[in-house]
Amino acid sequence: MVSADDAVKFIHPGDTVAISGFASAGTPKDTIPALAARIGQVRAAGTDFAINLLTGASVSTDTERLLAEVDGIALRMPYQSEPTARGRINSGTMDYVDIHLSHVAQQVWLGYYGKVDIAIVEVSGITESGELIPSASVGNNKTWLDVAEKVILEVNSGIPSHIEGMHDIYYGTALPPNRKPIMITKVDDRIGQPTFRVDPDKVVAVVRTHSPDAGSPVTAPDAVSQAIADHVLDFFAHEVKAGRLPADTLLPLQAGIGNVANAVLGGLDHGGYRGLSCYTEVIQDGMLHLIKEGIVTHASTTALALSDAGFEDLQANIDFYHSRIILRPQEISNHPEVVRRLGLIAMNGMLEADIYGNVNSTHIMGTKIMNGIGGSGDFARNGFVSIFLSPSTARGGAISAIVPMVPHVDHTEHDVQVIVTEQGLADLRSLSPRKRARAMIDKCAHPDYRDALDDYFLRAQAATGAGQTPHLLGETFAFHQRYLETGSMK
Numbered sequence: 001m002v003s004a005d006d007a008v009k010f011i012h013p014g015d016t017v018a019i020s021g022f023a024s025a026g027t028p029k030d031t032i033p034a035l036a037a038r039i040g041q042v043r044a045a046g047t048d049f050a051i052n053l054l055t056g057a058s059v060s061t062d063t064e065r066l067l068a069e070v071d072g073i074a075l076r077m078p079y080q081s082e083p084t085a086r087g088r089i090n091s092g093t094m095d096y097v098d099i100h101l102s103h104v105a106q107q108v109w110l111g112y113y114g115k116v117d118i119a120i121v122e123v124s125g126i127t128e129s130g131e132l133i134p135s136a137s138v139g140n141n142k143t144w145l146d147v148a149e150k151v152i153l154e155v156n157s158g159i160p161s162h163i164e165g166m167h168d169i170y171y172g173t174a175l176p177p178n179r180k181p182i183m184i185t186k187v188d189d190r191i192g193q194p195t196f197r198v199d200p201d202k203v204v205a206v207v208r209t210h211s212p213d214a215g216s217p218v219t220a221p222d223a224v225s226q227a228i229a230d231h232v233l234d235f236f237a238h239e240v241k242a243g244r245l246p247a248d249t250l251l252p253l254q255a256g257i258g259n260v261a262n263a264v265l266g267g268l269d270h271g272g273y274r275g276l277s278c279y280t281e282v283i284q285d286g287m288l289h290l291i292k293e294g295i296v297t298h299a300s301t302t303a304l305a306l307s308d309a310g311f312e313d314l315q316a317n318i319d320f321y322h323s324r325i326i327l328r329p330q331e332i333s334n335h336p337e338v339v340r341r342l343g344l345i346a347m348n349g350m351l352e353a354d355i356y357g358n359v360n361s362t363h364i365m366g367t368k369i370m371n372g373i374g375g376s377g378d379f380a381r382n383g384f385v386s387i388f389l390s391p392s393t394a395r396g397g398a399i400s401a402i403v404p405m406v407p408h409v410d411h412t413e414h415d416v417q418v419i420v421t422e423q424g425l426a427d428l429r430s431l432s433p434r435k436r437a438r439a440m441i442d443k444c445a446h447p448d449y450r451d452a453l454d455d456y457f458l459r460a461q462a463a464t465g466a467g468q469t470p471h472l473l474g475e476t477f478a479f480h481q482r483y484l485e486t487g488s489m490k
Contacts, residue, residue, distance in 0.1 A: 004034035007152050007205035011035060013042075014074075015117040016052040018108070018144040020154075021059035022330065023257065023282050023305035026137030028063075028120045028154040029211035036066035043070060050074040054113065056139020056302070056330055057101060057281075057374060058082070060214045068094070077113065078104050079372035090368045098362065101281065101375040102334035105143040109175060118204075119148035123196070124159035126206075131195035134167045134327065135159045136213055137303035142169055142196055142329045151202045158210045162318040167327045168192045184338045187252050187277040188298040188326065215308035218285050221263035224391045227422035229263035232347065232387065233271055235418065235425055239385075245345075248273060254280040254339075254379045256348040257305060260389045262286040264347060268295055279342055281333050281375045283325065285310040291324050292317075300326045302333040334375045339382040346383030348376040350390045352399075353444075354406045355437040355457060356469055357413040357428045359388050365480050366407025373410050381415045392421035392446035398488040400449040402440055404456045405476035419444050433469040434461070448490060452479075 008031060011017060017035075021027030035051075042049040050072050057079040058064075064082035067073050073085065077097040080086065088094035099107065108116065121141050125133040134141065135156055145151060170192035172180060183191050221229065239245040250273060255261040265286035268276065278287060278299040285307050290296040304327070306314060314321060332338065339346075350361045351370065360366070362373055380386040388411070390401045401421060413436070419426045424443035428436045441453045456478075460470035479489040 001206045001208060004030035004207050005038075007031055007207050008035040008038050010150055010152065010204050011038075011051065011118055013047070013049040014051070016054065016114055018054040018116050018119045018140070018148060019059065019063075020056070020121040020135075020137065020139060020141045020144070021063065022056035022137040022139035022303035023058055024060055024216040025213045025303045025305055026056075026122050026135045026139065026141075027060040027213075028122050029156060030209045031120050031152060031154050031207055032063045033066055036070055036072060039067070039072040040070040052113065053077070054104075054108065054116065054140070054144075055079070056104075056137065056141070058371065062214070075113075079374050081371045086369060096369060098369065098372040100334075100373060100377045101330050102336060102378040104140055105173070105329070105331040106175070108140070108143055108147060116144065116148040118150045118152065119144035120152045120154065121145060122154045122156050124156055124163055125161070126153070126155060127195060130198075130200055132198055133164045133195055134169070136163065138167060138169065138327045138329050139302055140330055142171070143331070145196055145198045148202065150204045151198060152205045152207065153203060154207045154209055156209050156211060158212045160315045160318045162322060165194045166322055166325055167194050169194065169196055169329060170332050171197070173331060182332065182335055182337050184332070185341065187279050187300050187342065190326065192328075212311060213306075215311060216257075216284065216305045218262060218307045218310070219259055221259055221266060224422045225260045225263040228260050228389050228391070228420050229267040231420050231425040232264050232389070233267045235387075235420075235427070236271070249275045249277070251343045251345050251384055252277045252279040254278070254344045254346045254383065256374070256376060257282055257284065258349055260349060261347060264389070265290060269293065279333070279338070279344055281330060285313075288313055288321070291321065298324055298326070300328060300333065302328055302330040330375070334378040336378060336382040339379055343384035344379060344382075345385050345387070346379035347387045347389060348380060350388040350401070352390070352401045352403055352406055353388065353416070353419050353440070354403050355440045355453060356433050357416045357419065357436050357440065358406050358409050359411040359416050360406040360408045361388075361410045363408035365484060366477070377411060377415075380411050385417055386415055387418040387420060388416060389420050392423045392444060393448070397446070397448060398490070399483060400446060400479060400489050402445040402449065402453060403479045403489075404453065405471060407477050407480055421446075423447075
């Protein structure tokens with residue numbers, strides 16, 4: 001057992017460092033600030049010092065900020081959400097690789113990023129037999145512990161002790177041609193063990209800490225978020241009536257992070273549903289409420305991204321939640337095979353969609369990264385129903401979320417079935433491109449932009465050689481160009 005300052009002496013310039021953490025949960029609390037301080041000191045003395053940073057997804061805000069502020073990250077993978085790091089990426093001073101979260105473990109095993117020199121993993125305890133009790137997130141920690149040449153463990157006694165046993169760590173994954181089916185047929189199936197394994201010879205340092213996870217702020221749904229949620233709930237009712245969803249239990253739900261997703265989950269409180277289940281990558285406060293009320297009976301995730309109040313609720317009622325929440329590695333929580341088998345209702349946010357249903361969820365004006373694709377592609381392509389949600393405008397109405405053509409595509413029209421804004425819901429299933437465009441303009445676009453979109457679409461159809469998917473190539477990005485020149489798409 002050593003101090004964090006001594007532990008980070010095992011990390012050297014150019015090392016590839018894999019750390020625990022997913023959303024706000026499970027990031028090392030003491031080691032990363034100590035590493036940032038060391039990098040800053042070395043750089044101040046005139047020596048270059050940067051690492052390649054691998055994570056589960058986004059990590060705590062301070063983690064990314066502290067390392068980015070001292071230019072300590074040369075390469076970042078696979079997802080980020082902190083403004084300082086984002087600025088370095090968009091300026092070209094930090095390399096960023098944005099990939100589907102379900103692909104991370106495999107790519108690291110195959111050596112795409114070279115060898116992993118050191119893993120820094122938060123755990124809530126160590127058993128007498130030397131196995132590791134996970135904390136509030138699992139992410140890629142199993143993979144980091146397996147592949148890293150050296151391991152630093154940060155043992156956080158600030159995690160509720162009764163969290164032990166909530167985890168399902170599966171060690172049956174393999175690379176082709178030796179893969180076997182993932183035997184999850186229900187959300188509450190357990191196929192692994194409650195602890196991580198690690199080779200004791202790899203562990204070079206153990207750091208003790210007693211620090212809670214940083215809370216993820218949650219705000220009450222505004223009128224726009226509530227309107228989006230209402231449209232989604234109406235869609236559920238329509239699908240039940242059509243016989244495509246079970247009446248009381250629907251199908252397992254997946255919801256991304258944010259106020260819109262929370263509003264949708266909150267709406268389930270009044271929908272008359274019971275016995276719902278959730279198979280997702282992050283659980284927020286709204287899910288805890290649904291579990292408490294008996295609306296959701298089981299929830300599977302890879303991380304608990306809770307507010308401070310949510311963490312207090314979890315700790316105060318840990319015995320109640322213990323049998324109702326399962327935390328899994330993200331290669332399982334996001335596994336396409338499992339997503340397809342369970343038939344998930346996938347609900348994810350977007351930045352914009354074009355009139356034919358292509359979705360951009362990552363790039364502002366087609367060039368500047370926002371956060372990353374995260375797990376949305378894992379769920380959208382493989383889910384039973386793929387739903388994307390967004391307010392119809394941004395920046396006080398200066399930006400339309402519905403455009404003639406998205407300048408960056410994360411989810412093609414083939415993976416997008418339903419688009420929802422506060423204006424309405426466009427069910428794109430079974431529609432040809434021209435009918436998709438009509439539905440998108442009439443039902444999802446803000447009235448301030450509807451006439452311009454309608455004009456574009458009508459002229460595109462009338463153009464010579466309009467084709468299956470009519471576009472005016474000289475105008476496809478006119479909305480975006482206008483914004484860059486004038487500050488508004490209008």
